[in-house]
Amino acid sequence: MKRTEIKQLLAEEKIGAEVNVKGWVKAFRSNRFIQINDGSTIKNIQAVVDFEKIDESVLSKVSTAAAVSVTGNVVASQGSGQSIEIEVSAIEVLGEANPDEVSKTVMQPKKHSMEFLREQAHLRFRTNTFGAVFRIRHAVAYAIHKYFNDNGYYYIHTPIVTGSDAEGAGEMFRVSTLDPKNPPLKDDGSVNWEEDFFGKETNLTVSGQLEAELAALALSKVYTFGPTFRAENSNTARHLAEFWMIEPEVAFADIVDNMDLAEDFLTYVVKYIMENNADDLEFLNEREVKEDSTKPQAERNEMPLIERLKFVVENNFERITYTEAINILLNSKPYKKNKFKFPVEWGSDLQSEHERFLVEKHFNKPVIITDYPASFKAFYMRLNEKKDGVPGDTVAAMDILFPGIGEIIGGSQREERYDVLKQKIAEFNIPEEELWWYLETRKFGTVPHAGFGLGFERMVMFVTGMTNIRDVIPFPRTPKKAEF
Numbered sequence: 001m002k003r004t005e006i007k008q009l010l011a012e013e014k015i016g017a018e019v020n021v022k023g024w025v026k027a028f029r030s031n032r033f034i035q036i037n038d039g040s041t042i043k044n045i046q047a048v049v050d051f052e053k054i055d056e057s058v059l060s061k062v063s064t065a066a067a068v069s070v071t072g073n074v075v076a077s078q079g080s081g082q083s084i085e086i087e088v089s090a091i092e093v094l095g096e097a098n099p100d101e102v103s104k105t106v107m108q109p110k111k112h113s114m115e116f117l118r119e120q121a122h123l124r125f126r127t128n129t130f131g132a133v134f135r136i137r138h139a140v141a142y143a144i145h146k147y148f149n150d151n152g153y154y155y156i157h158t159p160i161v162t163g164s165d166a167e168g169a170g171e172m173f174r175v176s177t178l179d180p181k182n183p184p185l186k187d188d189g190s191v192n193w194e195e196d197f198f199g200k201e202t203n204l205t206v207s208g209q210l211e212a213e214l215a216a217l218a219l220s221k222v223y224t225f226g227p228t229f230r231a232e233n234s235n236t237a238r239h240l241a242e243f244w245m246i247e248p249e250v251a252f253a254d255i256v257d258n259m260d261l262a263e264d265f266l267t268y269v270v271k272y273i274m275e276n277n278a279d280d281l282e283f284l285n286e287r288e289v290k291e292d293s294t295k296p297q298a299e300r301n302e303m304p305l306i307e308r309l310k311f312v313v314e315n316n317f318e319r320i321t322y323t324e325a326i327n328i329l330l331n332s333k334p335y336k337k338n339k340f341k342f343p344v345e346w347g348s349d350l351q352s353e354h355e356r357f358l359v360e361k362h363f364n365k366p367v368i369i370t371d372y373p374a375s376f377k378a379f380y381m382r383l384n385e386k387k388d389g390v391p392g393d394t395v396a397a398m399d400i401l402f403p404g405i406g407e408i409i410g411g412s413q414r415e416e417r418y419d420v421l422k423q424k425i426a427e428f429n430i431p432e433e434e435l436w437w438y439l440e441t442r443k444f445g446t447v448p449h450a451g452f453g454l455g456f457e458r459m460v461m462f463v464t465g466m467t468n469i470r471d472v473i474p475f476p477r478t479p480k481k482a483e484f
């Protein structure tokens with residue numbers, strides 16, 4: 001008999017039909033009620049066993065985490081909590097699970113610490129929380145592709161191995177096939193990378209942007225969605241060494257078009273999840289409310305998860321310049337009371353304490369900050385005209401900050417003027433031979449263009465309410481951790 005997935009079974013409620021369900025046992029109560037989950041939905045199906053009909057030797061193997069195949073008729077449920085259940089006529093244990101061993105794992109149905117769940121990343125998919133998170137992660141990825149496809153963007157695959165270190169977005173991981181104990185050396189004793197696999201130094205990419213720009217200057221609207229790697233030693237709840245980034249790049253667009261796109265895109269994705277992942281969201285919402293109730297008032301979320309998502313969909317993002325942000329900070333209570341650890345002054349980068357104040361206290365909604373000082377932003381960002389009341393050079397950069405997440409998007413209008421770009425490359429001490437191809441696009445039909453990078457995992461954090469980035473990617477890579 002063909003297997004019916006639990007999601008479909010619950011949606012159809014075909015009372016009287018004979019069905020087969022395969023899944024894993026979540027719980028087995030009173031030698032009679034088996035809760036089965038197959039991952040298609042967060043909901044379980046209850047299979048009710050009449051032990052006079054089913055052999056004891058089979059039932060004795062039914063236990064939490066075992067895989068079972070159950071056949072029987074769909075009936076209206078007697079108990080509360082579910083509308084239908086299966087009256088079991090046959091049951092087969094496909095894979096047993098030793099209860100003593102299960103009790104040492106995260107599959108044991110009780111509350112586990114997030115750290116313990118991370119140590120068992122190979123098993124945590126079986127828990128309700130991670131089932132919900134990874135179903136939503138999938139849906140976020142799908143919604144992203146759907147948004148761009150429906151709006152006429154082309155998905156470009158940019159290289160993962162890169163021969164240029166020019167972007168400067170982060171520390172890189174080297175890619176090499178040389179023998180680390182015995183590398184070929186040049187006369188001066190340095191490693192001769194010409195003998196390496198690619199005949200030059202290569203690394204894992206930190207961003208697909210520069211290559212995406214090349215494509216945008218022909219296909220007009222493109223995006224990348226791929227893995228990126230940064231070797232910073234930042235052990236925070238918001239950083240991974242391997243994460244996924246979405247980078248749209250648009251020709252004939254300026255910084256305002258870029259902000260409009262980012263806001264429309266983020267809102268679309270949040271709405272998509274609210275409309276298509278209601279069961280998982282409700283579970284995560286409940287979970288968060290329960291967690292919050294154990295925390296001191298100050299650490300609780302001001303709004304529950306689903307309300308936060310609704311709020312983002314229904315309200316416009318705040319748009320301010322860096323210079324305005326500095327003025328708000330200089331007039332803020334924490335600044336006046338000396339509560340900020342880092343200085344607030346025009347020309348220094350905003351630290352996360354400043355960003356949090358702006359997003360979570362002052363505006364209490366997503367904020368787009370533009371026109372940052374040129375001094376601490378990337379070479380490719382377009383140089384702005386000088387403005388009154390702005391002390392120094394700025395670039396057409398934008399960062400989008402989300403409550404509880406911090407920076408979720410970083411982007412800019414790009415420097416399309418050949419001479420200005422060439423000058424910037426020199427000022428940043430980037431060897432021109434590394435970027436000749438990038439510069440060359442500014443010689444043949446250069447146009448204003450803009451784009452941004454969305455941190456995929458930070459987006460998944462926002463829509464699931466998970467507070468540690470390690471809990472929204474199946475197998476996190478962080479300093480000193482690359483298990484599984």
Ligand code: 4AD
Nearest residue numbers: 169207209239240243247408409410411452453455
């Ligand atoms: O701000 P970033 O460094 O921007 C770029 O890489 C540009 N090339 C993007 C572009 O304009 N096409 O990174 C973009 C986003 C950040 O806003 C953040 O959400 C995420 O990537 N991000 C990380 N996410 C997880 N772990 C890390 N270590 C991250 N570093 C950046």
Ligand code: MG
Nearest residue numbers: 399407409410
């Ligand atoms: Mg950034």
